[in-house]
Amino acid sequence: MTRSARRTRRTSRTLQVAGAGAAALLALSACSSSDDDSSTKSDTSESSSKKLSGTVTVFAAASLKESFTTLGKDFEKAHPGTKVTFNFGGSDSLAAGITGGAPADVFAAASPKTMKIVTDKEDAAGAPSTFVRNQLEIATLPGNPDKVSSLKDLTKSGLKVVLCDKTVPCGAAAQKALDASKLKLTPVSYEQDVKSALTKVELKEADAAVVYKTDVKAAGDKVEGVDFPESADAINDYPIALLKDAPNAEAAKAFIKLVQSADGQKVLTAAGFLKP
Known part of the structure; x- marks a missing residue:
């Protein structure tokens, strides 16, 4: 066999070995990738199974x-x-x-x-x-027949006003606004929550109540809301x-x-x- 033939044969064997090695690496890589995908799918499945009930x-x-x-x-x-x-x-x-x-x-x-x-x-x-x-607002009867336009108007003689109890947040805020304005108000009743105070006006058992803007809005046309500037200091x-x-x-x-x-x-x- 000539030198040229032996050299060609060695080169062919080297290429075969290298090819086999590359194939093995690719197989290992594919296997590893498959394992990772399987793990990811398992984690996702486990996560999605944790539903609230x-x-x-x-x-x-x-x-x-x-x-x-x-x-x-x-x-x-x-x-x-x-x-x-x-x-x-x-x-x-x-x-x-x-x-x-x-x-x-x-x-x-x-x-x-x-x-x-x-x-x-x-x-x-x-x-x-x-x-x-949340901010306070005065709730009056529909159409505001008593022409309430300010916090001070609630002190008018003969006007039936309802407040939340002072231990309740809406009552504490109302009292804070009254104190800031140096006004004294004696309500016909103190209610245990803001919805109870609003209901008194809705049922026409009171002429006005100091409640939250959200409650006036929720009541729709059952009451009329009157803003007052002192409410900005009692949010x-x-x-x-x-x-x-x-x-x-x-x-x-x-x-x-x-x-x-x-x-x-x-x-x-x-x-x-x-x-x-």
């Missing part, structure tokens, strides 16, 4: 009734198998219920002061966050918190996330709430 119990200020009811329906639609139940009322009464052991997942209060009742007892699972704000922040002993913590976190989301804020601002 069960009941979320929300204790919320009475003024949140309309907007939170809407958000509750939105939440149930987005998470089939869940149910959101609400306990609406005066924030102070709700806070007392929570610290007294009432089972609840979420607390949404109408003021930091009432939320503090819960956090002071270490019944919240973290720091509360403000999600909206309430609304905090929300996950409760420490929440029976359904994961779903509760998701509900709070909805409230704070762009979609949730859209519902709340449409109801008349101010952005935090």
Whole structure:
């Protein structure tokens, strides 16, 4: 065999070995890629299987009734198998219920002061966050027959005015506005939550009430709203918190996330709430 023939034969063998090596590497790579894909698919499948279920119990200020009811329906639609139940009322009464052991997942209060009742007892699972704000407005009978145009007009003799109790956020805010204006007002009754105060006007049992803008808006043509400048100095922040002993913590976190989301804020601002 000539040198040229031997050289050609060696070159051919070298190329065959190299080709076999490359094929082996490609096979290993494909196998590894397949394993990674399988792992990814497994992780995705595991993640998607963790669906929310069960009941979320929300204790919320009475003024949140309309907007939170809407958000509750939105939440149930987005998470089939869940149910959101609400306990609406005066924030102070709700806070007392929570610290007294009432089972609840979420607390949404109408003021930091009432939320503090819960956090002071270490019944919240973290720091509360403000999600909206609310401003006061005077609610009068339709057509405003008593010509109420200011906070001072509520002190007119013979005018039946209703206020929220001073322990309730809407009542504390109203008192703050009255004090700032150096006005003294004796209402015909103090109500335990803002909806009760508004109902007195709707039923014509009172001529006017100091409530929130959101409540006046929700009442539609049953009442007429009157703005007053002093309300700007008595705006309430609304905090929300996950409760420490929440029976359904994961779903509760998701509900709070909805409230704070762009979609949730859209519902709340449409109801008349101010952005935090």
